[in-house]
Amino acid sequence: MKKVHTLTAPLLFATTAMLFVSGCSTPPPQNTSNLCEIFNEHRDWYDAAAKVRDKWGVPIHVPMSIMYQESSFKHNARPPMRWFLGFIPYGRASSAYGYSQAKTVTWDEYVKEADRFWASRDNFDDAIDFMGWYISKSQRLNGVSKWDAYNQYLNYHEGWGGxxxxxYKQKAWLVQVAKxxxxxxxxxxxxxKTCEDDLKRGWLWRLFFA
Structure with a gap:
């Protein structure tokens, strides 16, 4: 009996941990076409986005629009698996992962430069901070305004060098996506603009006056 208990305990712990992690995963917003509804559903997302605006000087609507395009606000989004002969998997198109679809090499660069060694690509706060860093760096390296969502997205997709x-000039489809x-x-x-005053108010105000 003691031997069986020793073998099953780790399995029980792993199963419980997996259930806990999956239970903590934030689901995508129900209405992704309206930023007010997104932030009303996930109030902490607004707080994180506002911090990024203050830290990197990036307007909230730009990284949020790029994030929608990249992951549809799914915390564990990644490129589809590629298949050989239609049934043999041979890896994904890139290492992009998480809310921001950051590639591993670029994420590692961000972690080092921004001193955020604890950051995770499937955490919204970390992902949008990464995007603030990237957008800010696109301005510094390529002179693209932080308010210019069109050219910021082209930077984001093609990389600073690209x-x-x-x-992107040879990719008509990408230009359409950027638009x-x-x-x-x-x-x-x-x-x-129609809801930010309310989003700035604390939970206590909303409890009594909302």
Whole structure:
């Protein structure tokens, strides 16, 4: 009996831990087309986005629009698996992962430069801070305004070097995606103006006056 208990205890612990982690995963917002509804559903996301705005000087609607395009706000998003002959898996298109779809090499660069060695790509606060860092660096390296969602997305997708070389000019589909990101960012910005005063208020005010 004692031997069986010793063997099953680690399995029980692992199962419990997996259930705990999955239970803590934040589901994507129900209405991703409206930034006010996104932040009303996930109030802590607004706090994290506001911190990024204050820290990196990045307007909230830009990284939120890019994040929607990259992951649809799914914490564990990753590129689809590639298949050989239709049934043999041979890896994914890239190492992109998480809310921001940051590639491992770029994420490691962020972790080192921003001194955030505890950061995780499937944590919203960390992912949007990464995006603030990236957008800020795109301005510094390529002179792209932090408010320019169109060119910021092209930087984000192609990398700083690729954008500088104009690699996106040969990708008509990517230019169309960047236009969608820019349009969504404009909508998000307009929506945020109508609800940000309420989002800034604390839970105590909302409890008694909302």
């Amino acid at each position: 954008y500088k070389r104009g690699s 969608k990101v820019d349009n969504r960012a404009s909508n998000y910005a307009a929506q945020l």
